Amino acid sequence: xxxxxxxxxxxxxxxxxxxxxxxxxxxxxxxxxxxxxxxxxxxxxxxxxxxxxxxxxxxxxxxxxxxxxxxxxxxxxxxxxxxxxxxxxxxxxxxxxxxxxxxxxxxxxxxxxxxxxxxxxxxxxxxxxxxxxxxxxxxxxxxxxxxxxxxxxxxxxxxxxxxxxxxxxxxxxxxxxxxxxxxxxxxxxxxxxxxxxxxxx
Ligand SMILES: Nc1nc2c(ncn2[C@@H]2O[C@H](COP(=O)(O)OP(=O)(O)OP(=O)(O)O)[C@@H](O)[C@H]2O)c(=O)[nH]1
Ligand SMILES: [Mg+2]
Numbered sequence: 001x002x003x004x005x006x007x008x009x010x011x012x013x014x015x016x017x018x019x020x021x022x023x024x025x026x027x028x029x030x031x032x033x034x035x036x037x038x039x040x041x042x043x044x045x046x047x048x049x050x051x052x053x054x055x056x057x058x059x060x061x062x063x064x065x066x067x068x069x070x071x072x073x074x075x076x077x078x079x080x081x082x083x084x085x086x087x088x089x090x091x092x093x094x095x096x097x098x099x100x101x102x103x104x105x106x107x108x109x110x111x112x113x114x115x116x117x118x119x120x121x122x123x124x125x126x127x128x129x130x131x132x133x134x135x136x137x138x139x140x141x142x143x144x145x146x147x148x149x150x151x152x153x154x155x156x157x158x159x160x161x162x163x164x165x166x167x168x169x170x171x172x173x174x175x176x177x178x179x180x181x182x183x184x185x186x187x188x189x190x191x192x193x194x195x196x197x198x199x200x201x
Contacts, residue, residue, distance in 0.1 A: 015084045019106050020184060022073070023128070024113030025121025026092035027062040029141040029171035031073050033113060034089045037177045038075025045071035045091075057093065061117050061143060068093060072103060077181065085181055090125075100128065109188035110136040111180055113171065117146045119157055126158055135188040137165040139180040163187070 022030045035042050046067035049057055059065055073089030088103050090096075104110075110129050114122040122138070129136040140154055149157075151166040160166065165183040169176045 013082045015078070015082045017084045017086060018108040018185065019086050019088060020181065021103060021107045021110040021134075022087055022089040022113065023100075023110055023122075023125040023136075024090075024092065024141075025115070025118065025125070026057060026068070027059065027065050028092065028113045028115045028121065029143075030089040030092060030113055031069055033111070033139075033141075033169075033171040033177050033180075034073040034075040034087050036172050036174050037077045037181070038087065039078060040076050043072075043074040045069055045073070058118070061115065061146070070096065071099065077178070079178070079182065079185065083185075085185070087181075094124075104128075104132065104134065107134055109184045110134055111184055112136050112138045114138055114140050114154065114158075115143060115146060116140060116149055116154070117143070119154070122158070126160070130161075135184070135191050137167060137180060137184045137187055139167050139169045139171075141171045142168050163191075 022033055024030055031044060031046065047070045049066060049068050057068070069089060069091045071091065073087070075087040076084060077087065078084050090100060090103055112122050112125045112129065138154065138158065138160065142148065151168070155162070155164070155166050165187050167180050167183055169180050171177060
């Protein structure tokens, strides 16, 4: 008896789920990036920036900013039918560093968002992932009014390994952010493949 065969033969694909961190300096656009691509309403943990925070919260270039992330952003994007990314945006302020180790657990890779007007703000994130051997890509969030630099210049300024992808992006634009995420996944997978290659000597 062959009833129901056709419905049984096409089993739904169980997607692979991967965790990606979105890091970078204060106000560089992490929450914006997660919100731009997430297909679920992103979980946000925003608090209003306070007068008390003024001396430490550098708002140059993002003067319109009224809130900051205090725990994390969370979103999801289906890159392919069989590949789903869970995005975890980190808080940008130094006083929340203690949360990073928790957030980084089990991450396949990371996006380090950078703003060329204050590139030094992403040094800490780059160091963090390099030290822990977590593959990452650098995405320059091209704010209006910020000078544009070629990717090689950013790569040199950050003293990155030449294999680290450097992309220009607009954190508000879904397809631009998607390209960044694809680059991170490809970079991380290529690295796993290289590690698996048998030594030739
Ligand atoms: N013009 C422009 N504004 C942007 C862009 N990305 C983010 N913004 C604005 O910049 C400000 C900061 O964005 P957020 O996404 O909150 O930055 P964040 O990195 O999550 O900030 P923290 O969590 O506080 O570190 C907001 O006012 C955004 O609307 C961009 O690509 N272009
Ligand atoms: Mg944020």
